[in-house]
Amino acid sequence: xxxxxxxxxxxxxxxxxxxxxxxxxxxxxxxxxxxxxxxxxxxxxxxxxxxxxxxxxxxxxxxxxxxxxxxxxxxxxxxxxxxxxxxxxxxxxxxxxxxxxxxxxxxxxxxxxxxxxxxxxxxxxxxxxxxxxxxxxx
Numbered sequence: 001x002x003x004x005x006x007x008x009x010x011x012x013x014x015x016x017x018x019x020x021x022x023x024x025x026x027x028x029x030x031x032x033x034x035x036x037x038x039x040x041x042x043x044x045x046x047x048x049x050x051x052x053x054x055x056x057x058x059x060x061x062x063x064x065x066x067x068x069x070x071x072x073x074x075x076x077x078x079x080x081x082x083x084x085x086x087x088x089x090x091x092x093x094x095x096x097x098x099x100x101x102x103x104x105x106x107x108x109x110x111x112x113x114x115x116x117x118x119x120x121x122x123x124x125x126x127x128x129x130x131x132x133x134x135x136x137x138x
Contacts, residue, residue: 034051075090086126090123097120
């Protein structure tokens with residue numbers, strides 16, 4: 001069935017546009033993203049409506065007054081800039097951990113024997129110099 005759908009993709013794109021504009025996944029993804037942004041569960045529908053309106057207000061202002069868009073994009077909330085273009089991205093472990101003997105040896109070899117080892121936090125993602133995001137196994 002999947003191969004058969006590919007045959008219809010070109011004609012459907014000519015009639016309806018790109019699939020991302022009309023498939024159900026787009027709406028489900030948008031609803032999921034807005035649902036994640038709800039901060040207070042006491043008024044979920046009111047908060048959901050507000051979260052949906054905020055990007056629209058920003059887009060309208062940028063369309064009316066293009067000078068407001070300075071093009072500067074900051075790092076996401078909760079991220080840590082390590083310098084040299086590396087950024088730790090959320091999520092992170094809430095508990096600090098002390099490395100095992102093998103991990104401590106590997107870290108000491110990397111940073112040098114003269115540096116004391118402290119407790120560490122595990123991070124889920126790292127943004128590289130080229131903008132790629134690396135996922136950890138944690």
